[in-house]
Amino acid sequence: xxxxxxxxATVALFVFIFLYETxxxxxxxxxxxxxxxxxxxxxxxxKGLVPFNIGIMAGLSIWISFIFTQFFKSGGLxxxxxxxxxxxxxxxxxxxxxxxxxxxxxxLATAWFVFGIxxxxxxxxxxxxxxxx
Numbered sequence: 001x002x003x004x005x006x007x008x009a010t011v012a013l014f015v016f017i018f019l020y021e022t023x024x025x026x027x028x029x030x031x032x033x034x035x036x037x038x039x040x041x042x043x044x045x046x047k048g049l050v051p052f053n054i055g056i057m058a059g060l061s062i063w064i065s066f067i068f069t070q071f072f073k074s075g076g077l078x079x080x081x082x083x084x085x086x087x088x089x090x091x092x093x094x095x096x097x098x099x100x101x102x103x104x105x106x107x108l109a110t111a112w113f114v115f116g117i118x119x120x121x122x123x124x125x126x127x128x129x130x131x132x133x
Contacts, residue, residue: 001069002131009068009130013123014061020122021057024115032108039102068127080128081121088120 025033033040041049064087072079092113099109 001073005075005131006065006069009127010061010065012126012130013065014058016123016126017057017061017119018054020119024119029108029111029115032105032111036102036104036108039104064123065127065131068124069131072128072131075128075130075132077125077128077132080124080126080131082124083128084121084124085117087124088117091120092116 040046068080068083069075072083095112095116096109098104098112099106
């Protein structure tokens with residue numbers, strides 16, 4: 001494994017995830033979340049948990065980048081996009097599955113699925129671009 005490229009991919013992925021998640025969940029889906037506000041923690045409580053969320057994002061970035069390096073040793077943009085799509089469908093299905101046990105709208109579940117795939121494909125492209133031979 002090329003540690004320098006792995007670290008660069010991991011840091012870039014973390015920054016991307018942070019910005020993407022902030023935009024999607026903090027702005028784009030805000031109206032859908034407000035319709036189910038009784039399900040979520042109060043905003044002041046969520047603000048106190050930001051370090052936990054950043055830790056989760058860092059852990060995901062480290063782990064996802066590591067998995068990529070193990071299965072796509074040559075790296076590359078094309079492999080990154082494939083990898084991102086595979087991970088995106090997996091995580092998107094899991095996120096959309098919350099529709100079964102949470103009283104959320106089908107629109108929100110669908111948004112989680114679609115935006116999850118987009119996030120993973122773009123994240124995979126970032127990893128693949130930075131981690132290559």
